[in-house]
Amino acid sequence: MKIDNDILRRYTQGKCSSQERELVEQWFNQYYREGAEEISGAEFLEKMVSLDARVRGGRVRPFSYWKWGVAAAILLVGMFTILKFNFFRSEEVQFFALEDIKAPLSSNAIVVLEDNTEYSLDSIRVGDTLSAKGYLITKLSTGELHYINNTDDSDAVVYNTLKTKSGGIAYVKLSDGSLAWLNANSELVYPIDFKQNAREVQLKGEGYFEIAKVSADNGEHQPFFVRGDKQSIKVLGTKFNANFTETNTTALLEGRVAIADEGSKVGEYKDVQYATHISPNQVYQNGKVRTIENIEKYIDWKEGYFDLNGLTLYDLGTKLSNWYGVDIVVGAGLDKHRLFGSINRGKDLKELLGLVAQTAPIEFNLNNNKVYINKAKTNK
Numbered sequence: 001m002k003i004d005n006d007i008l009r010r011y012t013q014g015k016c017s018s019q020e021r022e023l024v025e026q027w028f029n030q031y032y033r034e035g036a037e038e039i040s041g042a043e044f045l046e047k048m049v050s051l052d053a054r055v056r057g058g059r060v061r062p063f064s065y066w067k068w069g070v071a072a073a074i075l076l077v078g079m080f081t082i083l084k085f086n087f088f089r090s091e092e093v094q095f096f097a098l099e100d101i102k103a104p105l106s107s108n109a110i111v112v113l114e115d116n117t118e119y120s121l122d123s124i125r126v127g128d129t130l131s132a133k134g135y136l137i138t139k140l141s142t143g144e145l146h147y148i149n150n151t152d153d154s155d156a157v158v159y160n161t162l163k164t165k166s167g168g169i170a171y172v173k174l175s176d177g178s179l180a181w182l183n184a185n186s187e188l189v190y191p192i193d194f195k196q197n198a199r200e201v202q203l204k205g206e207g208y209f210e211i212a213k214v215s216a217d218n219g220e221h222q223p224f225f226v227r228g229d230k231q232s233i234k235v236l237g238t239k240f241n242a243n244f245t246e247t248n249t250t251a252l253l254e255g256r257v258a259i260a261d262e263g264s265k266v267g268e269y270k271d272v273q274y275a276t277h278i279s280p281n282q283v284y285q286n287g288k289v290r291t292i293e294n295i296e297k298y299i300d301w302k303e304g305y306f307d308l309n310g311l312t313l314y315d316l317g318t319k320l321s322n323w324y325g326v327d328i329v330v331g332a333g334l335d336k337h338r339l340f341g342s343i344n345r346g347k348d349l350k351e352l353l354g355l356v357a358q359t360a361p362i363e364f365n366l367n368n369n370k371v372y373i374n375k376a377k378t379n380k
Helices: 006-014 018-031 041-055 066-079 079-088 295-303 313-324 349-357
Strands: 109-112 118-120 129-131 137-141 145-149 159-164 170-173 180-183 187-191 199-210 224-227 233-234 240-242 249-254 259-260 277-278 281-284 289-292 306-307 329-330 341-343 360-365 370-375
Touching: 041 306, 129 360, 159 170, 159 180, 199 277, 233 240, 249 259, 249 295, 277 281, 277 360, 281 295, 306 313, 313 329, 313 349, 313 370, 341 349, 349 360, 349 370
Parallel strands: 145 170, 199 224, 329 370
Antiparallel strands: 109 118, 109 159, 129 137, 137 145, 159 187, 170 180, 180 199, 187 199, 199 240, 224 233, 233 259, 240 249, 249 281, 259 277, 281 289, 306 341, 360 370
């Protein structure tokens, strides 16, 4: 059976006009809100016929209700579920065209308190103050979260967690004055106040740190530890980027750090072997130390651009997927192609890929909510 004028079917296939898409979304929000009673099949058909008529200026083709019933049996089980999923699961957005994939405009980040209370960073305005148990959190004009501890000198350690989603970047000032930036799809666990001459945080994903120099009770520099599942970093006072994803890459901009190819956790104070030391402009990855001329390329995400120099299309695909929140598939023969230049992260994905295509032999398209990058076809 073929229903040419089925607006809902065309909506799920991404073939609606902008007017049709807007009407479907308005209808869905009105008649299938989260928590509302489920509508019957008959009511669903009635609303869809009405909606189709509105789009077509009141003209509805003659139809058979039994045909609509068969169609509804399929649509209600399949497509209706898809619609509900897409409207109420904002972290998994349905894209209908490349033009829909915009650069993130919000921080896409949350702070989780010790009692698991969550606050969206976008809901906290500059100057706002959150009152927690024994401490305050405020957002400064620079966008960073700042903690004010108003408890006594208790030995209890209270941890908060900063989490980012796709396209998210967050910024926190720790109690010792150290600064930490968090890249997309990352997580940082940190105490609201460092205790017992121990400074340590737990990182998943990627973060950039500027560590303050602090003296311990014995007068020596107090080390700072960044702990991960597979790698740990010991620092004194320095600036570095830690990428604790599958790459496990540490890039040092200033100072000196020691690295252990062994995971550790906050609060355990586990002794690990920090066998490797790196100096400024050096990168540690896969057991090897390399000197990099442009070390700032490792913090391009923090500075608001994509540094393409030396990147393969596969590497770029990973970065774009994290930023725009869409799966990107790089076709055969392109994963080793090297790029050059830099592009602002504020551009829409279609515009960004168009710029890449000016220097690389690629073409791209959106299909089934994935972006495919393939070799451009040549005219013979």
